Amino acid sequence: MSYILKDFPIERLNEIALKEANAKKPIYQIHKWWARRLGSIFRMIILATFLPQDISETELWRKFYQKTDLGGKIILDPFMGGGTTVVEALKLGCKVIGIDIHPVAWFITKKEVEPLDIDKFKAEFRRLKKKVADKIKQYYKTVCPKCGEEADVMYVFWVKKIRCLKCGNEVPLYSSFRLASLGNNYHIVFCPSCNEIIETDKLRGEVVCPKCEKRFTPSDGYAKGKYYLCPSCGGKGEVLKAVKREGKTPEAVMYAIEYYCPHCSERGYKKADKYDQELFLRAKEEFNNRKNELLIPKQKLPNGYNTRQAKNFHYEYFYQMFNERQLLCLSMLLEEILKIEDENVKEFMILTFSDLLQTNNMFCRYEPDKKHITVTGGGFHAYWPPPAPVENNVWGTKFGRGTFKRVFRKTIKAKQYCEAPYETILKNGKSQKNVLRYSLKGHLGNNFDEILNSKVNVILKAQTSEDLSFIPEKSVDAIITDPPYYDNVMYSELSDFFYVWQKLALENKHECYQGEYSPRSREIIKNPAQNKDDEFFVKGLTNVFKECNRVLKEDGLMVFTFHHERTKAWASTLRAILEAHGEGQPRFIISAIYPVRSEGRSGVHGGGIRYDIIIVCKKTLEEPGRISWEKLKDKIHERAREVLERLWLSDRDLRDEDMFVVAMGKCLEVYSWYYPNIFENGRKVEVEEAVDGISDIIDSLLKIKEIEALPEKIDEITKLYCSYIAGSNEIGYDALHKRLSKGGLEVDSLAKEQLIRKEGNIVKVIEPSERRQFVEEKIRRGANLLTIDKVHLLYSVYLEGKPIVKYLSDYGGEDVRKVSELLYRKTRDEIYAKIAGISISTPEKVRVSTLDKYIGG
Structure with a gap:
């Protein structure tokens, strides 16, 4: 029996994963891909899948930290994404088949594992530098305001302008008038009237421009979230409504430059002057003269969930x-890259160019x-156009991030x-590098x-995994993967940003780049913009898992990671597992569940969830036992209570979302033992109904615990707001x-207190600052304030930059402190921490706890 069926070294691995999550290994930084799983987690999954159960944990860790050869075990990853399984499997002497429908994922993984002659790569970079660097850099020059000599542009600051819906005057969408903070309460700001650059120790206090005498507060701005504040008439409006009225993309104007002067040997900021304009x-004139011959993508933005912004x-x-x-500059660079004769080196340079794109655009x-x-x-998870974009130096200078020089390195x-x-x-x-003393080289083939x-x-394939006919039955030792997470990441829509540029370079060499966009029709996600509903997701995932069942050896395991805060996502994934077999064939059951650290701070799966669940499935021909739904609910309630009690006692910094994921995983393990023989009043209980019931059990346990932590005198509306609304936007x-x-x-009770507003079938959560006028009106009328009213009032005061100490004497108290503390824990909004008077400077707790001990329960 495999080690992973008995145990998994969660706690120690989580400590390592926490370090890696915020400083990924270089191979996983070669190109942007969304929601990459951590290499350390998947290395341990592979080891624990193939090593025997009687191995000691000490020996397991010894193999983790040394060159370990698993003897050519064959692993299949049907959703390889950014290639974590592929890379880690090769490091452990396995053979691996990686499949992904997305050409960008396929190309990234291909170059991750293919060898590169670094000397040849450097030689081609030197050729590019000689041919094209100066042509690019000539467009990124400025005049140093200190010495008057030519300096290099690092960043160009732009701002978009709209017209006020009330007065029609232009509104520059500055979110603040700060450029940079240099430490020790020292800030670089600019005058919103004349763009003069000013050094000051004030951010929330008033500053007077030395040139035009304009008075302004640097932390203010004319754009906050979706709203603008007109500097001419003081009117407030929605940015998007103003844009729609104009009927065109807002114009962007240059207002500041960050530069590096080689003569002064220092960085600095300056107002964009006539020379810069x-x-x-x-450059714009040169582009217009040559635009028909330049290598730039001509595709339209398709309609989609992520493109709508x-x-x-x-x-x-x-x-x-x-x-x-x-x-202009990107096209000149790509044109020279395509002249490289060595095909492998050329592809590595194309990959470098592709990754350059994410930091050289006006988003x-x-x-x-x-x-x-x-x-x-924070990670290009949507095509969201910022109101004040920043332009990079494409080639790069001594300092700066995301330039071609830096991405090449x-x-x-x-x-x-x-x-x-x-x-x-x-x-x-402290973390240290333990070198494994061997090289990672992929030798690619095409058939089994x-x-x-x-x-x-x-073997790497750019195709759907719903058809694995090129793999014989019962020929794969393990399936190890990270499947799509329902509706969390629209990979095809996001990867199109890179695909349309890669196509310019690769369409004549690789068949998967023939289409105008990344493949969509068989992409397994839920996406209403593509007319893909729950059934589409379940059917697609079930088809893949059926193929996995077919090619997996009888004693093989299917292991994958998953998390989501929505019950429908869990139900869909569980259904795909439990129905992934034909008549008379073995079925999958969940045999073990383990919680492990997810990706780093900018991860995208499930919002603020920081833990994945490792789901271990094995094949069985045994018929499940029959059980009533009421009896099974009792078992599940006991399992959920036990898991949550252990998590609460562990004293870890766990959010409700994390605890929900962990508890849900363990409860589904129990459910899978009996599926499909679960009955209520003679009828079968379907997966969706069961998962809803399990979710309700976990949810009620979490809410009871939360409310127990609050003082009894707190009103019911505040309690329910904290339990069911806080932390959500809609x-x-x-x-x-x-x-x-x-x-x-009733919902109307919260709407009456202006905590929410109904918009169709959606309820929007109202921001604290939007409630301020309503709360102040209650105070004026002498009405009783809810505890959440007091908290939101203090929040609004702090947001305006005013000290809240004097307000605390009138509106503070134990109820306000406790509610603010709970809201901080649920939202991680530091303003709530300020109101609660709790420190937020301590690092996330990583300590030995009972988190890894709950598994055997």
């Missing part, structure tokens, strides 16, 4: 996500505290990792016979009605 116009702002084509200077923004560019949304670093892979080892709380009878150790009306009815309240 004219240089951009020169951009299309709402009237972006119609992918090239509109870049300005003319970027398109990027600037991090004032970190003083560098970042991709929109990143590619080298990734391939150097393949020459000397390492794992992270913790000593005295090759992987059996030659040095071929990897909730389905029916779901909220179902939740509130358990507490004896």
Whole structure:
């Protein structure tokens, strides 16, 4: 029996994963892919899947930290994504078949495992530098305001302008008037009237511009979230409504430059002057003269879930996500890359170019505290056009992030990792690299016979996994994967951003780049924009799992990671597992469940969830026992209570979402033992009904615990707000009605207090600052305040930059402190922590706990 069926070293592995989550190994940084799983987690999954149950944990960790060869075991990953399973399997001497419907994922994984002659790669970079670097860099020059000499542009600051819906005057969409913070309460700000650059120790206090004498507060701005505040008439309106009235993409204007001066040997900020404006116009003119011959994508932005943000702002084509200077420079660079003769080196340079795109477009923004560019949304998880985009230096200078020079070095670093892979080892709380002393090389083949009878150790396919007919029955030792998470990530829509550029370079070489866009028709997700509902997701995932069942050896395991905060996602995935077999064939049952750390701070699966569930399935021909739904619910309630009690006692910094995921996983394990022989009054209880019931059990246990932590005098509306609404932006009306009815309240009770508002079938949660006027009116009338009223009032005061100490004497108290503390724990909004008076500077707890002990229960 496999070790993973008996145990899994959760706690120690989680400590390592926490370190890796926020500093991924270089190979996994070679190119952007969404929701990559952690290499350390999948290395341990593979080891625990193939090592015997009687191995000691000490020996297990010894094999984790040394060169370990599993003797050519064949692993299938039907959803390989960014290639974590493929890379880790090759590191352990396995043979691996990786499949993904997305060409971008296939190309990334292909280059992750293919060897690269780094000397040849560097030589081609030197050729590119000689041929094209100066042509690009000529468009990223400025005049140093200190010495008057030519300096290099690092970043160009732009702002979009709209017209006020009330007065018609232009509104520049500055979210604040701060450019950067340099530490020790020292800030670089700009005057919103004349764009003069000012150094100040004030951020929330008033500053006077030394040039035009304009008085302003740097932390203010004319755009906050979806609203703008007109500097001319003081009117407030929705940005999107103003854009729709104009009927075109908002114009962007240049207002500031960050530069590096080689003569002064320092970075600095300056107002964008005539020289900077004219240089951009020169590039724009060159682009317009050559645009028909340039290598730029011509595809329209397709309709979709993730493209709607951009299309709402009237972006119609992918090239509109870049300005003319970027398109000119990117095209010149790509044109030279395609002249590389060595096909493998050329592909690595194409991959480098592709990754460059995410930090060289007009959907990027600037991090004032970190003083560098970042991709929109913290990880390019949506095509969201920022109101104040930042343009990068495409080639790069001495400093700066995401330039071609930097991304080239990143590619080298990734391939150097393949020459000397390492794992992270913790000593005295600090991480160190433990080099494994061997190289990672993929020898690619095309058919299954090759992987059996030659040095071929990897097959990669860009296709759907619903048809694995090229793999014989019962020929794969294990399935190890990370399937699509229902409706969390629309991979095809997101990867189109890279695909349309990669197609320019690869369509004549690889068949999977023939289409105008990434394949969509068989992509297994739930996406209403593509007319894909729950049934489409379940059917597709079931088809894949059926194929996995067919090719998996009888004693093989299917192991995958999953998490989601929505019960429908769990129900769909569970149904796919339990129905993945034909008549008379063995079925899958869930044999073990383990919680492990998810990706880093910018992960996208399920919002704020930080834990994945490892689901271990094995094949069985045994008929499940018959049980009544009431009796099974009792078993599940006991299992959920036991798991949650252990999590509460573990004293870990766990959110409700994390605990829900862990408890749900363990409860589904119990459910799978009896499926489909679960009955209520003579009828079978279907998966969706059962998962809803399990969710209700876990949810009620969590809410009881939360409410127990609050003082008794707190009003019921505040309690239910904290339990069912806090932390959400919007909730389905029916779901909220179902939740509130358990507490004896109607949705209208919360709407009357302006905590929510109904919009069709959706309930929008109203921001604290939007409630301020309502709360102040209650105070004026002498009405009793709810505890949540007091908290939101204090929140609004703090948001305005005013000290809340004097307000606490009137509106504070134990009830306010406890509610604020709970809201901070649920939302991680630091303003609630300030109101509660709790410290937020301590790092996330990572300590030995009972989290890994609950498994055997």
